[in-house]
Amino acid sequence: MSTNIICHSSSAGSSDGGSSGNSARTPNQAPKPNEPSKRGRAKTRRDNEQLILQAAECIFAEHGFKGATTSQIAKKAKLPKANLHYYFPTKEALYRKVIDRIFNIWLEAASAFDDCEEPADAFTCYISKKMDISRNHPMGSKVWANEILHKAPVIHDYMQTTLRDWTDNRVKIIQGWIDDGKMAPVNPKFLLYMIWATTQHYADFNYQINTLNNGAPLTDEQFEEAKAQAIKIILTGIGIPVGTDRSTDATPCKSGEVPL
């Protein structure tokens, strides 16, 4: 599952996650040798790595790479610091793993353009997916934002390859729609920036949004309204008619999978 484009170090471990409640040090009950991933040392290792990654994502998001400390992360994961360093030898290795997870989530949303023929569907689906990511993975988005804010020392080479290729391809698709008269003539890149900015704002700046919402996070209804409005303004703005009857959170593109 994990592509490991960014990470180059150690411990693979595809995520499956039938995570049962208690994780640490349960006495082995009936160790089936045929199912090595469900019980025993392999499972313990996987569980602990996931525990650490989860905690790390949270701490890195809140404090940045430098601001985060391995002690904090270990404490959040309820493990001794030395144990954390047993699984992830350095802070940077751990950070790269966190970034890698986020990148894979991002890639998933990016597929929207491949699954849709018409710009109306493509943009609706893409914006919707990006908004859902901001809702469901705000921490990951923040780590990402933080990384780019600080000159992307870790994902630098990725940006020059994968991101650039992806963007160039989508620019061509959008330009094709423009040439076909399906949408207003805009600069596709600047349009993509607007979509990225608007959708990720709900993750990266959620603290500000909450403050302006009387200190409370947006309710599901409010968030759906925000999503619908983002879609409506952008689509209208690029000359694509928006039917008011169209359901917002439905994904009109071919593939019906959940945006994660």
Added chain:
Amino acid sequence: MSTNIICHSSSAGSSDGGSSGNSARTPNQAPKPNEPSKRGRAKTRRDNEQLILQAAECIFAEHGFKGATTSQIAKKAKLPKANLHYYFPTKEALYRKVIDRIFNIWLEAASAFDDCEEPADAFTCYISKKMDISRNHPMGSKVWANEILHKAPVIHDYMQTTLRDWTDNRVKIIQGWIDDGKMAPVNPKFLLYMIWATTQHYADFNYQINTLNNGAPLTDEQFEEAKAQAIKIILTGIGIPVGTDRSTDATPCKSGEVPL
């Protein structure tokens, strides 16, 4: 000039800046006693404080509060670290000053809504000003973004007062325009978020934008195009007709001052 809403400590010093080339330790030539701000100790102090603030803004933007070190800042300002601590007793005090400067710049753009009667003019002017800030003060914007990303520990109380009040007022203005049928019925808050996100993206994520621009910063022409497009998409998106002949970077609002 400095409102000092956020900072509570020491050393006022309004910016004037007739900054001549060499700054450090020039032998006093003809010390006029009548002009205390141009020569002598007062000037040295002001110059050094500005030097440090400039360097600090840059370093804080690039590395965040925790990531930045006073040594780095001092080195960038070409002063010994101990001298930096003479002017700014703590790293946090310096940080607050930097934030304060950015806040004042932000306030300036915020006035667009007060200077315009019609939504077309108000939004055009506001977006234009915000874009110019992203162009001319990217470092400040990054410090700001970083602060909110990390739960705004420093500007927390400001957000609950000044920012909230400002937002509430503009929401009312926008709602008035909607009620008058001058623009499409949208949620004013979410519209503001979209404007903030889009405009600030060009500062906060400029590293990504540069990478996707073959490693080079946007030229002035490209940036003007981005600005024009942001204005066009948003205005069209909220049902305000955009004349293609309207000059983009002209400020249509009453006050003709430069956006800084």
Added chain:
DNA sequence: TCAGTTTCTGACCTTTCGGTCAAAATAAAA
């Protein structure tokens, strides 16, 4: 049961960083 392997963890080391200090240097006042 027992040897071999993997996991766990408190204690420790080294480096870095924010901040202090006392003395030297410079400017202003008397």
Added chain:
DNA sequence: TTTTATTTTGACCGAAAGGTCAGAAACTGA
């Protein structure tokens, strides 16, 4: 010139952080 106030600076300190290590604990297979 002498005195006083301000500024500059190298050297230093304590705290915190990333990372190591050796021995203890636990699991695995025979």
